[in-house]
Amino acid sequence: MARRPPGQVRVNLPRRLRPGQGRTIVSGVSARAQSEIAKFEDACLWPAAIADAVMRWSGTVHGPARSLTVPEFRGCGVEACCPPDTHPRKLLAQALRGLPPSGSRELRRLVQPLDDLYCSRTIVDSYADPSDAWWLRRC
Incomplete structure (x- = not known):
């Protein structure tokens, strides 16, 4: 019976993360x-x-009140390094729209109290x- 070499079998397996390559998790989901x-x-x-x-x-949101009136993220000004679309609430809005309903619901449960406090x-x-x-x- 013919067998595939181990290298061909391993190509289709999911990659394991090496030590130090772990993902940062969103606590609370x-x-x-x-x-x-x-x-x-x-x-x-x-x-x-x-x-x-x-x-x-x-x-x-939890920082000093004076920081609420100043844009939180200005970046370095270089488009390739710090694109203007990296405002944290904009990224969260993008994720809330793009995630499946169950994931979006859990993330919204974390973000909604922050939005209420900001308001x-x-x-x-x-x-x-x-x-x-x-x-x-x-403002």
């Missing part, structure tokens, strides 16, 4: 939702993008551009 988040990050973003966005949005600590800016996202129209 189930393993299934974490798996969905990892698939979404692999397809649309970069590894640990959502966990980082949750941490940065939480830091912005309670800020007011609507009547001079803001109406085409901006809701979190950018507050």
Whole structure:
């Protein structure tokens, strides 16, 4: 009976992460939702993008009040290094739209209290551009 060489068999197996290559997890979500988040990050973003966005949005919301009126992320200004689409709430909104319903529901359960706190600590800016996202129209 013919057998395939071990190298051909291993090509189709999922890759294991090496030590130090572990994924950063979003604490507070189930393993299934974490798996969905990892698939979404692999397809649309970069590894640990959502966990980082949750941490940065939480830091912005819980931080000093004066930091709420100043954009949290300005970046270095180089488009290739720090694209303008990396605002943490924008990444979270993208994930909430792109994840399957169960994963989106779990992530929304984490993000909604942060959004409520942000809204309670800020007011609507009547001079803001109406085409901006809701979190950018507050001061």
